Amino acid sequence: MKIYKMFIDNAWEDAASGERIPSLEPWSEQVWASIPRGDTKDADRAVQAAHAALQSQPWAGISATARGALMRRLGDILTRDAGHLGRIEAQDNGKLLAEMQAQAAYLPQYFYYYGGLADKLEGTVPPVERPGFFTYTRHEPIGVVAALTPWNSPLLLAANKIAPALAAGCTIVLKPSEHASASALEFARAVEEAGFPPGVVNVVTGYGAEVGDALVRHPLVSRICFTGGEIAGRAINEAAARGFKHVDLELGGKSANIVFADADLEAAANGAIAGIFGASGQSCIAGSRLLVEDSIYERFIEKLVTMMASVKVGDPFDPHTQIGPITTKAQYDRVNDYICVGLAEGARRRLGGDNPFERGWFVPPTIFSEVTSEMRIAREEIFGPVLCVMRFRDTEDAIRIANDTLYGLAAGVWTRDLRRAFEVSNRLEAGTVWVNAYRALSYMVPFGGYKNSGLGRENGIDAIRNFVQVKSVWMNYAAPVANPFVMKI
Known part of the structure; x- marks a missing residue:
């Protein structure tokens, strides 16, 4: 030792x-x-x-x-x-x-x-x-x-x-x-x-x-x-x-990652996964609220579930591992408590389950759909590999939902429409906004949050x-x- x-x-x-x-x-x-x-x-x-x-x-x-x-x-x-x-x-x-x-x-x-x-x-x-x-x-x-x-x-x-x-x-x-x-x-x-x-x-x-x-x-x-x-x-x-x-x-953060129907969906799916499941969700900038336009909502969720279903959870020193454990026992219990809260609130669990190991603080990647802004899992920082997928109708609806939070650390916008990209980025209440990207950081670029x-x-x-x-x-x-x-x- x-x-x-x-x-x-x-x-x-x-x-x-x-x-x-x-x-x-x-x-x-x-x-x-x-x-x-x-x-x-x-x-x-x-x-x-x-x-x-x-x-x-x-x-x-x-x-x-x-x-x-x-x-x-x-x-x-x-x-x-x-x-x-x-x-x-x-x-x-x-x-x-x-x-x-x-x-x-x-x-x-x-x-x-x-x-x-x-x-x-x-x-x-x-x-x-x-x-x-x-x-x-x-x-x-x-x-x-x-x-x-x-x-x-x-x-x-x-x-x-x-x-x-x-x-x-x-x-x-x-x-x-x-x-x-x-x-x-x-x-x-x-x-x-x-x-x-x-x-x-x-x-x-x-x-x-x-x-x-x-x-x-x-x-x-x-x-x-x-x-x-x-x-x-x-x-x-x-x-x-x-x-x-x-x-x-x-x-903390409860960052919105917004996917419009015209986005490159392959890139957006990769960005959504990296945004929440990277570092087992233990990141202040985690894109824990995924906002998806109505017309692609089900298709996009199915894509995410398919991509994450075969992810390897396990020893962080194993080069094949893609999701490691939660760092502390207290945080492990907190994340599992929030999963129970989400189920009780009526969110639909599309991916997830129990700890696959007898030892260690592992939480498998979890995806909830049919999440609304009133739910605790949409409002409170979970700090774990739990993704809350929410619907929006149009640009105004997306901005309203994204800003309906006490937090304002980061946000993501996925679209091919340059005018929309500028408009949404300017109106989001967040210290960092990524367009067609997520989690890009640099010692050269200011970082911090709005609100709480x-x-x-x-x-x-x-x-x-x-x-x-x-x-x-x-x-x-x-x-x-x-x-x-x-x-x-």
Whole structure:
């Protein structure tokens, strides 16, 4: 069994309490690793280390160009170790090895991209109307950043927080999910090897109520970046507001994937399947609501059922496996509960069934038809391989149904009509809209949600600005300074 330690101030340490959390393989339910169970003391030690690094040499005095070079060095190490990191993530969260290794191989791009932006943050020289003054602005690091990440794509979702924060000169305390912490600790080894000064990046493991809450409330934390569920996101936002902390919240989704009758149905079917059954449905951008035009409704469902009926469910390390397990027992139970809810609400199950194995948290791909907007399975995020297929009459009806949700993270549109593609994309209430595609993401393109899907945007050039604050400097070189108590007549 792998025994891990936390990474605080460039030192490998056990939790202050000495307690540990077992990490289970989702397909075998066997313990494969042991993770430190941190608490408020460990969170405080990490924040204090991050704050000290922010205030002192060598990090406080390092040039932006040197920061970028360190980040690119980290990217090189991550490139070298991508295969290992992918295997660790697959073992920890049960997603397909091929998917996790693809994510690990993509991970370095964040550090190359933002490393290149580190010395591109330019201030301005405002042409003020007051004679005798020279004014300029400068960008300064916002401070200590707490990054709270989930279990479904641990490192990728950490990178889109850590990389721009480092480029801006901030320091980090990363708190990964207690269900998938191993890869974050492996990542810390790469940080150490790259040569980052002590305290710049810290990784504290443990439960959200014990470590995450302590980080959110810590007075020395300036910005909180969270990816996770809506309930936790709301609690974080409320707690952060008391300390006037900045927040980025990437929360849940109930994304609509809309198929018009004129679409390339083969491509649309592939997109619908990828949208919900990729990652066993454990994705915030999952296209869990499939909206299909009336005239092709039955034909399209039959096509999906045929395509998915022979899909192999099983061990994520088996190269022939196409659907892996659910990551946690609690989520496994939640997904099965929603399937029961769907049946009770009157939705028609066209595909699905019981766990085919005696051990492991497997949910076979499930397709419900005759789903309406009032049903819970159409309104609440399931976060599993459950597809809800809904009918629509025309463009207006499709837009109405798609927007009839508390969420607004993503959406898909499948049509050959260019005018319709633009109109629907513009009117959908979602932070990301794909046309004749689904699940395409890039570190170069902003990502975030409308409504209850969160606050702020990650990725892209503007993301680095989330981690700086602007200071204005007025230099008086010729303006007379008058006595303010002498009246001018």
